[in-house]
Every structure is written in structure tokens, then in C-alpha cells.
Amino acid sequence: NNLKLNLEGVYPFVSKEKVFAFKAKVEESQRLLHSKTGKGNDFLGWLHLPSSITTEQLNNIKATAESLSQATEVVVVIGIGGSYLGSKAVIDALSNSFSQLLDNGAHPHIVYAGQNIGEDYHYELLQLLEKKSGAAIVISKSGTTTEPALAFRLIKNHLEAKYCKLVAKNRIVAITDESKGALRTLATQEGYTTYVIPDDVGGRYSVLTPVGLLPIAVAGFDIHELVRGAQDMEKFLMDAPFEENPAMQYAAVRNALYSNGKKMEILANFEPKLHFMTEWWKQLYGESEGKENKGIFTAGVDFTTDLHSMGQYIQEGERFFFETVLSIAKTKHQLVVPTDKDNLDQLNFIAGKRIDQINKMAELGTKIAHIDGNVPNIHIEIPELTEYNLGALIYFFEKACALSGYTLDVNPFDQPGVEAYKKNMFALLNKKGFEKEGDVLRKRLGI
Ligand code: PA5
Numbered sequence: 220n221n222l223k224l225n226l227e228g229v230y231p232f233v234s235k236e237k238v239f240a241f242k243a244k245v246e247e248s249q250r251l252l253h254s255k256t257g258k259g260n261d262f263l264g265w266l267h268l269p270s271s272i273t274t275e276q277l278n279n280i281k282a283t284a285e286s287l288s289q290a291t292e293v294v295v296v297i298g299i300g301g302s303y304l305g306s307k308a309v310i311d312a313l314s315n316s317f318s319q320l321l322d323n324g325a326h327p328h329i330v331y332a333g334q335n336i337g338e339d340y341h342y343e344l345l346q347l348l349e350k351k352s353g354a355a356i357v358i359s360k361s362g363t364t365t366e367p368a369l370a371f372r373l374i375k376n377h378l379e380a381k382y383c384k385l386v387a388k389n390r391i392v393a394i395t396d397e398s399k400g401a402l403r404t405l406a407t408q409e410g411y412t413t414y415v416i417p418d419d420v421g422g423r424y425s426v427l428t429p430v431g432l433l434p435i436a437v438a439g440f441d442i443h444e445l446v447r448g449a450q451d452m453e454k455f456l457m458d459a460p461f462e463e464n465p466a467m468q469y470a471a472v473r474n475a476l477y478s479n480g481k482k483m484e485i486l487a488n489f490e491p492k493l494h495f496m497t498e499w500w501k502q503l504y505g506e507s508e509g510k511e512n513k514g515i516f517t518a519g520v521d522f523t524t525d526l527h528s529m530g531q532y533i534q535e536g537e538r539f540f541f542e543t544v545l546s547i548a549k550t551k552h553q554l555v556v557p558t559d560k561d562n563l564d565q566l567n568f569i570a571g572k573r574i575d576q577i578n579k580m581a582e583l584g585t586k587i588a589h590i591d592g593n594v595p596n597i598h599i600e601i602p603e604l605t606e607y608n609l610g611a612l613i614y615f616f617e618k619a620c621a622l623s624g625y626t627l628d629v630n631p632f633d634q635p636g637v638e639a640y641k642k643n644m645f646a647l648l649n650k651k652g653f654e655k656e657g658d659v660l661r662k663r664l665g666i
Contacts, residue, residue, distance in 0.1 A: 228596025259632030264419030301422025333367030362400020448610025
């Protein structure tokens with residue numbers, strides 16, 4: 220295990236004893252998880268997912284990625300929530316920051332759809348696909364989610380009009396339930412290549428299924444290494460005792476801070492490529508724990524960017540949160556600050572230093588400032604942004620999330636609250652079966 224969890228920045232606020240007081244409860248959570256006897260135990264397919272993926276399965280996904288990439292400039296990944304955040308997190312973390320403006324060689328550009336209902340967004344996407352050769356990966360576990368279904372209708376329509384139905388069929392891959400849902404029916408009817416999201420893997424825990432692996436492979440990244448990292452982390456976390464187990468300790472410290480009045484966790488990074496890793500993490504923890512009027516609210520910031528926006532609040536606003544810094548020890552490239560003989564910008568004091576040295580000093584300086592501002596600080600470090608390390612990080616966060624949710628006594632694998640907005644939207648759109656609710660809502664809204 221090369222992931223480091225450092226809790227020294229927590230102990231000035233919640234003592235080590237108080238954190239370790241959660242050890243027994245977290246161990247009980249782990250027992251429930253491993254014995255599959257806890258809440259939501261029909262959704263534990265992710266637990267041994269890394270060790271159960273075979274090389275043949277990975278090779279098959281890679282082959283599909285290659286055939287989808289042929290003569291394709293843009294692959295649209297259509298999905299929402301857990302059906303897109305994992306792949307976006309990994310692809311962004313590994314990609315060149317300007318990849319959308321560069322020629323990616325054999326690998327198409329990846330864009331997303333179905334993660335919003337923006338008319339302009341989807342109109343402009345179709346305009347793009349008019350100019351570029353496109354393909355689509357449509358992902359929906361339920362096969363009935365409105366946003367991706369809507370986007371797919373638009374894109375299917377477009378591809379069929381542009382290429383003819385037969386050619387379009389080979390430019391579409393569907394990832395959905397084995398037998399249920401409208402997307403499964405549609406995919407069978409149209410004869411698409413399909414992959415199955417296992418019944419016992421929930422959306423936000425699905426990045427290591429074809430949901431995440433196919434888009435990541437299309438983007439040209441090594442899914443074997445990603446899975447290998449997750450496998451090693453799975454094995455390590457299974458056996459490590461609490462004292463050496465970062466997932467158990469992260470679950471414990473979160474619960475200790477929460478019971479001490481810290482209702483929000485801010486995940487902070489100092490690497491712009493991690494923006495969507497934070498979005499993935501936000502969903503994983505927010506949707507898993509925020510229920511029964513309980514749970515830590517998950518927020519995210521990109522530093523140093525957001526030190527110039529949310530930095531003021533974090534330093535001096537209300538004290539109801541803690542901060543978790545996700546730190547990357549080593550950058551991919553090296554860049555040194557040049558010396559300037561005139562020194563008009565007065566930056567010669569950092570001349571000769573690597574940019575990352577400056578970033579690391581910003582990170583340390585921020586840590587101390589925020590601790591001085593009474594913000595408890597958790598520090599998670601991985602060696603560098605590689606497929607292997609990201610696979611390990613993803614599995615670490617998933618396991619810790621399940622343990623943390625059980626420790627909070629909630630079911631970390633359901634999301635009943637997501638239905639409320641859907642019901643109202645269907646009623647307002649006059650969907651069959653929602654007529655009565657529609658009348659009530661229109662009256663309330665005065666429309
Ligand atoms: O974690 C979850 O289960 C959700 O965020 C889903 O991923 C999201 O709602 C999309 O659902 P589906 O894949 O069924 O379209």
C-alpha cells in the first residue's frame with residue numbers, strides 16, 4: 220500500500236483517543252461488510268470486484284474500445300451520476316490538461332452527455348458531431364433515467380441520419396442491466412454491442428465495471444494497471460488491522476469529527492487534474508451517507524485557485540467543517556522558474572525552484588493556516604497520478620465510504636431521496652400515471 224493517511228492535523232481538535240474510540244464500531248462495520256450481513260447487502264458486488272475481474276474481460280473491453288475508436292474523432296459518453304463521474308475522474312486525472320485542443324492520435328476525444336438537460340449543451344454537441352466523426356457509449360444501470368435516455372435519443376437520431384442505421388449501430392455501445400429497463404430492450408432490438416452492470420453494483424461504486432473501464436480504455440489509458448491498483452488495495456484493506464488500515468481510520472475519523480459537530484467535509488486538491496476526482500468523491504460520500512436526516516455534506520475545492528474564492532470562508536467563516544487534502548507527491552513533468560536579471564516581477568526569490576516545490580509550499584502553508592483557523596485537517600497522499608495509484612485510491616475511497624456509512628448506521632448503498640425530484644418532473648411533464656400529482660403541483664406553483 221502506498222497511500223498515506225495522516226491524521227495529525229485532526230488531533231488538536233478531536234483527540235486521538237476520541238478517534239480511536241470509533242475503532243470497535245468501525246471493526247463491527249467491517250465485519251458486517253465482509254460477512255455481507257449489513258444494510259444494503261445485496262449491493263456489495265463492488266467489494267471483490269477488482270479481484271474478480273479477469274484478464275479476458277479486460278482484453279475484451281480493450282478490443283471494443285479499439286474498434287469504437289476506429290475512424291472516430293469524438294466518443295460521447297452518455298450517463299449521469301455514477302454512470303459518468305468515475306470515468307471522467309480517471310480520464311481527467313490522467314489526461315494532458317489541454318487534450319481537447321490536441322490531436323490525441325489513435326484515441327478519440329471523450330465528451331459527455333446526459334449529465335444535464337441543457338438545451339444549448341445538447342444542441343452544440345450535435346453541431347460538433349456534425350463536423351466530427353462520432354460514436355457513443357450509453358450507460359444507464361436502470362436503463363430508465365431521463366437525462367441519459369433523452370441525450371441518447373438525440374445522439375442515436377443524429378448518428379443514424381448521418382451514417383445510416385447499420386453503420387450507426389456499430390458506433391454505439393450500451394452498458395446497462397442484464398435484462399431490465401428500456402435501454403436493455405432498445406439495445407437488444409437494435410443489436411448493439413452491450414456490457415452488463417452487475418445487479419449487485421450500485422452506480423457510484425461502478426467505476427471498475429465496464430461503466431468506467433470502457434470510456435477509460437477508449438481514452439487510451441491502461442485499464443489493466445487501474446484494476447491491478449484496485450486489486451492490491453482490496454487485498455491490503457481486507458487484512459490490515461485498524462492501526463494500519465487507512466480505510467478504517469478514515470471511516471473512524473470522519474465519524475469522530477461528525478459527532479463533534481463537523482457537518483461538512485471539504486475535499487481539497489492542489490492539482491487541477493483532480494477536479495472531477497473530487498466530483499466523484501462528492502457523489503460517493505454524499506449519496507451514500509446523506510439520508511435519515513444524517514450525514515456529512517461533501518464539498519470540494521481546487522487549490523490554489525479556490526484560495527482566492529472560498530479561502531476566506533474556510534479561514535474565517537463558520538466552523539462547522541473539516542478539510543481533507545488529497546495530495547499528489549510527484550508530478551509527471553518538471554518545470555523550473557527561470558531567473559530574470561531585471562527581476563521586475565520580484566520573483567527571483569523562487570527562481571531555480573520547481574513549480575511543484577512552490578505548490579507544495581502553498582499546500583503546507585495552507586494546511587497550517589487552516590489548522591490555525593480551527594479547521595481539522597486530514598491528509599491523504601498518493602505517490603503520483605498513474606493508473607495503478609488511481610485504481611488503489613478509488614477502491615480505498617469506496618471501502619472507507621461503506622465503513623463510514625455503516626458506522627453512521629445508514630445504508631450506504633441506496634439513494635431513495637433521488638426519486639423526489641423525478642416524480643415532480645414527470646408530473647409537471649404530464650407523464651402517464653402522474654396526472655394527479657401534476658394537478659397538485661401546478662396548483663402549488665400557480666401555473
Ligand atoms: O449512484 C447511483 O446509483 C446514481 O448516482 C446513479 O448512478 C445515477 O442516478 C444514474 O442512474 P442510472 O445508471 O440508472 O441511469
